[in-house]
Amino acid sequence: MSYVDIPDQFPTLRSGGLTLRELAEEDLATWFARRSDVAAAALAGDPVATSIADVIAGLQYHRDAFRAKLGVRWAIVPDEVGSSVGTIGFSEFLPGVRGAAVGAAIGRRHWGRGIATRAGAIVLDYGFEALRLEFVWAIVLPENARIIRVMEKLGFVRGNAPDGVNREIGKRLDTLYYYITRRMRAESFPGRDVSHDS
Ligand SMILES: CC(C)(COP(=O)(O)OP(=O)(O)OC[C@H]1O[C@@H](n2cnc3c(N)ncnc32)[C@H](O)[C@@H]1OP(=O)(O)O)[C@@H](O)C(=O)NCCC(=O)NCCS
Numbered sequence: 001m002s003y004v005d006i007p008d009q010f011p012t013l014r015s016g017g018l019t020l021r022e023l024a025e026e027d028l029a030t031w032f033a034r035r036s037d038v039a040a041a042a043l044a045g046d047p048v049a050t051s052i053a054d055v056i057a058g059l060q061y062h063r064d065a066f067r068a069k070l071g072v073r074w075a076i077v078p079d080e081v082g083s084s085v086g087t088i089g090f091s092e093f094l095p096g097v098r099g100a101a102v103g104a105a106i107g108r109r110h111w112g113r114g115i116a117t118r119a120g121a122i123v124l125d126y127g128f129e130a131l132r133l134e135f136v137w138a139i140v141l142p143e144n145a146r147i148i149r150v151m152e153k154l155g156f157v158r159g160n161a162p163d164g165v166n167r168e169i170g171k172r173l174d175t176l177y178y179y180i181t182r183r184m185r186a187e188s189f190p191g192r193d194v195s196h197d198s
Contacts, residue, residue: 003100
């Protein structure tokens with residue numbers, strides 16, 4: 001569903017040696033490499049890309065989704081790399097309860113350097129402040145130990161998916177639901193108290 005708090009102009013975010021910016025044609029080559037990594041695509045529930053046309057369609061999809069206020073997907077650019085190594089973003093907004101799903105994918109050669117964790121912290125802060133979300137969730141496969149570790153580091157906990165949340169990854173339903181609320185984030189990271197309560 002569309003979410004009116006998504007801005008008209010794409011928000012570029014910078015913190016901790018990362019720039020999160022709008023996806024662009026310059027990202028297509030690394031994006032294709034990532035999407036043709038069969039094991040990583042399966043973990044994320046993405047179809048495996050077999051030609052560059054698949055990621056060109058992906059770029060158009062994310063541009064259209066942003067314009068329609070259905071999603072925000074950033075390219076992740078670490079200072080030390082200087083080009084995009086992955087993507088992260090919000091989708092599946094539930095405007096009535098101010099919730100959104102978060103998802104991320106990093107190119108395999110950049111795994112284990114804390115990039116997803118740092119990018120996750122940036123988008124959570126943006127989601128709870130600028131987008132005024134009340135909670136953020138992620139659906140993950142039980143064998144995806146890396147993303148589970150990332151979410152634990154960010155303060156997510158496991159729970160039962162509320163109505164309206166799509167639990168499927170690919171065709172699988174044996175997935176786990178993780179979530180974090182605005183209050184949990186503020187309590188876990190007091191320096192980041194982003195409460196808008198008056
Ligand atoms: C999941 C993913 C985004 C993580 O990105 P990343 O930049 O490597 O993540 P980080 O470096 O911030 O954190 C990874 C953590 O997992 C830990 N880890 C690595 N392998 C692990 C394993 N086999 N079991 C448990 N933890 C593991 C790392 O040690 C690190 O934790 P630490 O900082 O406490 O040491 C990346 O692996 C990816 O793109 N995977 C494929 C797509 C995907 O699964 N996306 C999520 C869909 S829901």
